[in-house]
Amino acid sequence: MTMRRPIATLLTCLLLIGLLPTPVLAAGACSIYRSWNVGDSFTAADATQSFVTVGQTNMIWSCLDDYSANVTQMQSTVDPYPTSVVSLATTGQGELERLRYVIKKLTGWSQWYAHTETPVFTGTAPDGATYITQTTNATLSAEQSLGALTTGLLLNTVTVSTGVLTAYAGTSCTNQFPRSLNASGAATCASVANADLAGSIAASKLVGTDIATVGTITSGTWTGTAIAFAQGGTGLTTALDDTTLVSNGSAWVASALPNCTAATTALQYATASNAFSCGTISAGLSAASQAEMEAATSNTVAATPGTTQYHPGVAKFWGKWNDAGSLLASYNITSITDTAVGDHTVNIGTDFSSGNYAVVATGGTSGNQMSISTMVAGTVRIIGWAGDTPFGLADMTTWFAVGYGDQ
């Protein structure tokens, strides 16, 4: 308890000491050098520093006080060039107000700071500049007026870096197209030539779905899809080996051909399935040989035109000729030899095998008679006799002879 009292006394003294007035030094921009109390000493250094602070340190825009303390002052402007005479500012305020005036004048804003408004510039463009105008303006001295040109396309020509616009009517191409333009813009009309269409036409270039009329296609390679049956094609894109096209009634189908090369096979076709197959040929009669024809005994071979003459029952030669020996019709006779009146010889083409064969001869003269004389394998002599008495050789108006035998 004894110790607490001195401590409290000490603290109170310190507090009182702190409450006593003491000189304060100012610090930072826009601050005064120091504040002064009565009884403070004022030295030369203090004086210097005070003026340095006032005249230099704090003499900057950020330490100067504002001018627009209210809206009126904010909106205050002064014309720096009234009636084209310079109005000199006498204060910084005056300078600001003159600048405000120019800003407001240039922008057309209601106030010099109202930048959210649309600026309205006033004044006139120079009259001597080269303008391109829609209509002719009498004020302008170097304009190019589009309204002064005729209707057409604009053609720009340049002379010494100066463009000059003129209008030209263009070129009308009837059922043709402008193939080229000359320097004056005039077109050369031309029809579409084959060379214009050379090369492939991309699918993207084909507009529409139908080709109504075509000409004659003289060359080229078809690389399209298969031509359908309904369009006159086969509808097929492959040609398989050993197949043939048959119709099933609605389309062409490739039907395979079997290999039927055997002597006893034959190609067969089934209409129901449109399929081919190999069938077996039933054994038939074969052609008779010469020996078989001459034997005349077989019932398993057939007589054919080429061997029929070898049958013993078939005439081996026959002929009809006149009295001079001229043949009117014959078979297997090479000639008739007219030896004398009533004496003719038949010369046989394919000889008999011997002189043993039969000849039937007759004549076309009533009452005359005929006889067979010399017979050898290749000839037979026929004699004509007068029918009256005495008998003598006599011609027939027509001679007939037929021979049977083995050749």
Added chain:
Amino acid sequence: MNRIVTRKQIGRAIFFGKIIAALYIGTMAGLFGLPLPALWAQNEVIVFTRPDGGVSVVNPAPECLAQLQRPLGSPTVPGQCPVSGLTLAGALDWIRQKDVPANATHVTVRDRSELSPSRRFRDAWRIQAGVVHVDLPAARVIREREIARAIDKEIAASAVAGQTAWDARDNVTATAHETYRNALRALRGQLATDLAAIADLATLDTWTPVYPRSP
């Protein structure tokens, strides 16, 4: 009137006859599309002389000639001449080799128009210098035979009639027939002499003796 036809005249007639025949056949062939070689070939004949002096005429069969002249390699027609590819001359030669006997002479191909169309003197044909002509002496023999045969027939008929008259006691008629027959025999005996006086074929062809009157 007897008219003598010279060989020169005959040759000239044959020449013009061939031209006319050629024009006719050519025209017909053109109009009707007939195979000219075959048609023409029918006029070609092969003539030759036999050892006995007679003339034989080989008449080629048109069918055989046509076969022989078909293009080479043509199918053989059964019963026809088994060769093809020959010309007309070749075909005729092929037939000649086959049908003309080896002992034949004067073998030649002639046009039929050169041969006489008459068959009366056929056995008197002879070949001289490649031309067929009628041998007049041989023709006289033929004509004599013809007339003699007719006289013999008349004699035989008269003998029958005379016998019939004898059987009927008709002596007049029977005697007349005997006289008639004697006249015929005399006529027959005179034939050779009468025919020997004929110097051309035309006269020989038409000549007949003066027959006695039949009772």
